[in-house]
Amino acid sequence: DSGVTQTPKHLITATGQRVTLRCSPRSGDLSVYWYQQSLDQGLQFLIQYYNGEERAKGNILERFSAQQFPDLHSELNLSSLELGDSALYFCASSVATGVGYTFGSGTRLTVV
Amino acid sequence: GQNIDQPTEMTATEGAIVQINCTYQTSGFNGLFWYQQHAGEAPTFLSYNVLDGLEEKGRFSSFLSRSKGYSYLLLKELQMKDSASYLCAVSTNAGKSTFGDGTTLTVKP
Numbered sequence: 196d197s198g199v200t201q202t203p204k205h206l207i208t209a210t211g212q213r214v215t216l217r218c219s220p221r222s223g224d225l226s227v228y229w230y231q232q233s234l235d236q237g238l239q240f241l242i243q244y245y246n247g248e249e250r251a252k253g254n255i256l257e258r259f260s261a262q263q264f265p266d267l268h269s270e271l272n273l274s275s276l277e278l279g280d281s282a283l284y285f286c287a288s289s290v291a292t293g294v295g296y297t298f299g300s301g302t303r304l305t306v307v
Numbered sequence: 308g309q310n311i312d313q314p315t316e317m318t319a320t321e322g323a324i325v326q327i328n329c330t331y332q333t334s335g336f337n338g339l340f341w342y343q344q345h346a347g348e349a350p351t352f353l354s355y356n357v358l359d360g361l362e363e364k365g366r367f368s369s370f371l372s373r374s375k376g377y378s379y380l381l382l383k384e385l386q387m388k389d390s391a392s393y394l395c396a397v398s399t400n401a402g403k404s405t406f407g408d409g410t411t412l413t414v415k416p
Contacts, residue, residue, distance in 0.1 A: 197349065228403065237408035238350070238394065251403040285349060295340060296404065298349035 198222065201286050201299035209307055213274040216302045220267055220288030226250070227269040228289075228296060229261055233282040244269055276306045311407035313395050318413045319385055327380045327410045329395030340396040340404060341369050341380045350394055353380070382412075390414045 198221035208214055220227050229241040240253035244263035255261075258276075263269040273280060283303050287296035310332040319325040331339070338357040342350035356362055356371035356378060368381040380393055392409040399405075 197351075230406075238396075238406040240403055240405060243403050251401055253403070283347075295352040295355050296350075297352070300349050 197297050197299065199224075199286060199288050199297050199299035201284075201302050203302060204300065205303050205305075207305045207307060208276060210276055210278060212276050212306075213272065214276065214304065216271040216273070216284055216286075216304075218269045218271070218286030218288075218299060220269070220286075221297050224288035224290050224297070225267065226289045226291065227263055227267070228287045229269070229271050230285045230287065231282050232285060232301075233279075238285065241271070273304070278306050280304065281306045311395055311397055311405060313393075313407045313410045315408070316411045316413070318415060319382075321385055321387060321414055321416050323385050324381065324383050325385060325412065327382070327393050327395075327412065329378045329380070329407060331376050331378070331395070331397045331407075333376075333397050333399060333405075335400035336373065337398040337400050339369075339371055339378050340398065341367075341378075342394040342396060342406075344392045344394055344409065346392070353393075385414050387414050387416070 200219040202217045225246045228243045230238040241255040242261050243251040247263050258274050261271045283301045285301045287298045313329045341353040344350040354369035361370045366383045371378045392411050394409045395407040396404040
């Protein structure tokens with residue numbers, strides 16, 4: 196157990212639907228990062244939050260949004276889902292920027 | 308933007324030594340990470356280099372040359388369980404890390 200908790204582990208949904216992925220960072224970590232990893236591809240940075248505020252944004256689609264709550268957990272919302280959104284979505288946390296990340300076990304999203 | 312290059316695949320023999328290279332181009336370089344990722348699992352942190360030189364940690368070592376935009380991960384005494392993808396990631400002053408596409412290492416008996 197890395198200390199970073201992601202739920203759900205698996206999610207199967209239909210095109211056009213909306214889902215919410217949840218992440219609880221490791222205790223004491225203020226930064227949360229979301230990454231997307233499609234089959235046989237690298238980790239694509241989506242967005243970073245630090246202590247409740249958006250810190251950096253990657254190639255995140257407009258259909259996707261995220262937030263970090265006062266208790267530091269974060270949610271990634273994916274809407275108007277398309278087949279191509281099927282991927283592993285990882286959350287990672289760190290105590291500060293510029294240090295190693297601890298990754299959660301990921302949410303495997305399948306859009307059918 | 309950032310550009311990170313590493314070989315797609317490598318094969319090595321159990322007990323041998325393998326070196327996985329990573330070259331990068333970025334502005335605001337802060338440090339370079341190496342992660343290990345087994346198929347379908349989360350990446351796990353291996354090493355972090357900020358200054359030039361070699362960092363040794365057991366069977367794994369990582370080297371960085373900031374002036375050349377170059378790093379390598381050295382794995383010694385390879386074991387079958389070392390078969391995995393190895394991800395090079397560059398951290399910038401903006402705080403986020405950008406990952407390379409990873410090098411899939413296959414260790415054969």
